Amino acid sequence: QVRLVESGGGLVQAGGSLRLSCAASGSTLVMYTMAMGWFRQAPGKERELVAAIKWSSGSTYYAESVKGRFTISRDNAQNTVYLQMNSLKPEDTAVYYCAGSRSTVLPTLRSDYAYWGQGTQVTVSS
16 A cells, blocks of 8 residues: 655745655555656646656656646655646646556556545645
């Protein structure tokens, strides 16, 4: 079993930056075979994948809407995945969720992710 806890959300002005953290705990043997993703859900919208990373290889995926602005990374020693968000826009406002998948490839569907954090609110003011 893997437990995920997000932190780092908050209120920021447009153009600003935030860094989200996702601390993972549980079976490290399982964790290091996983893919980790950051999803977001705005009010009235579907939950969408923003970025994903394979813990073992570091391979990454980004949604088109965040390419060049967001960076996903992981720290194996800290068992933590990060999402650095720069040049934030009001449309980035959402609850951001960390998720884990035991898929062997970089999964992009919500249904591929079995482990979820509780979410952290990001609000970008104009």
